Amino acid sequence: MFIQTEDTPNPQSMKFLPGQPVLGEGATGVDFPTAESAAASPLAQLLFETDGVMGVYLGADFITVTKTEAVEWLHIKPALLGAIADFMTAGLPVIAEGAAPSDAPATPLEEYEGEDREVVEQIVELIETRVRPAVAADGGDIVFKHFEPRTGVVFLSMQGACSGCPSSTMTLKSGIENMLKHYVPEVVRVEAA
Structure with missing residues (x-):
């Protein structure tokens, strides 16, 4: 199995492309920020x-791994490539059957009423169609979490290569906001959740 790798804007994160679905087309990405969450x-x-x-x-067709600053990619990349290749070749399920990742859920759309609901629908639509595809190309994800109609603040969750990326604040403020x-x-x- 040949696995491509791509650098991301975050020097501590690398995108691995196994050439086959990871979560599958249309699946929402899943973030595991700690070993305990995995x-x-x-x-x-x-x-x-x-x-x-x-x-x-x-992600749908990629895996982003974030490393500590103390470790160089040169030292861990071969082990990661081998682990991904062995796992994907074995055809094992990427997410355990019946398991649910422990990510804080977004405020359900039903919680918003009237004009607030229309505003949230617009926000979610823009994030889904314009932001997430571009960010996924860099090995990350940005997910809508909440909108406070009273203050006009949108809370988004940065995941994958976006989490901890030096340019994520600029992306969030200058681009998305x-x-x-x-x-x-x-x-x-716009604020990070």
């Missing part, structure tokens, strides 16, 4: 066994 994924658990791995993000404010006047600012 109980739902045998693949993520396996990757955390490599010294220096501090985060795993599973400006776009949301342009298309949705009710948005005043």
